[in-house]
Amino acid sequence: TSPDKELNCGCCGYNSCREKAIAVLQGKADIRMCIPYMRELAESMSNAVVENSPTGILILNASLNIDQFNPSAKKLLHLDETSAGQPIRRFLPSPDFExxxxxxxxxxxxxxxxxxxxxxxxxxxVLVENSHFLFVLLEDITREEQIRENQRRTAEETVAFANEAVSRQMRAVQEIANLLGETTSETEVALRQLTKNIISKKGEDNDRSN
Structure with a gap:
């Protein structure tokens, strides 16, 4: 390793980083026993997660200007190299940050x-502890919301269509009922008139017989 990384902190139990390195090469020590190494490894892994996360990640300073952003945030918000230092409200007009x-x-x-x-x-x-920096996560749910909205509209259109179909059927039934009602009434009148005529005719025949 380079001399500037030789902290010689002694946390691993060796007097110097070089002694620890020799012990590792000899198989007498585990490289993971080095706290600075593990911290650097953790930071490297953390950076890899941030860089490859599908979630947009931004860090805002105390003035609510963009300090850092990952590739996903760059894509979501259409950021570029000049976006660092710009007010977040230019891209995300939300009161949440303030x-x-x-x-x-x-x-x-x-x-x-x-x-x-x-x-x-x-x-x-999220407000970063003991600082005035904000950590912002943006999970894109645009597609899910569009699908949900389309499903809602389809459901509403289906209900409206069903209601209209029922209304048309009810109107047809009512019209048929009205027609049947008129026909029945007319038939009843005709039968009554016919009966009356028959009775009247019979009466006339009886008078002639007498």
Whole structure:
């Protein structure tokens, strides 16, 4: 390793980093016993996670300007090299950032619809402990929300179609009932008139017989 990384902290039990390195080569020590090494490894792994995360990640400073962002945030918000140092409100007009900064209370999974970006996200804003930096997570749920909205519209259209179909059927039944009612009434009148005529005719015949 380079001399600038030789901390010689003694945490591993050896007097110097070189003694520890020799012991590792001789198979007498485990490289993972080195605290600075493990810290560097953890930071490297953390950076890899951040860089490859599908979640947009930003760090904002106390002025609510963009300090850092990962590739996913760059893609979601259409950022570029000049975006660092810009106010977050230019990209995400949300009161969450100011609220967390002033209150110290984190906001988790707050659904936000950024119409200026055609973007719907679950937004998490966390105040970094003992600092004035904000850690922002943006989970893109635009597609899921669009699918849910399409399903809602389809359901509403289906219900409306069903209601219209039922209404048409009810009107048809009513019209048929009205027609049947008129026919029955007319038949009843005709039968009564016929009966009356028959009775009248019979009476006339009886008078002639007498």
């Amino acid at each position: 609220q967390v900064l002033t209150s110290g209370k984190n906001i988790l999974n707050h659904k936000q619809n950024y119409k200026n970006l055609n973007l719907i996200v679950k937004q998490t804003v």
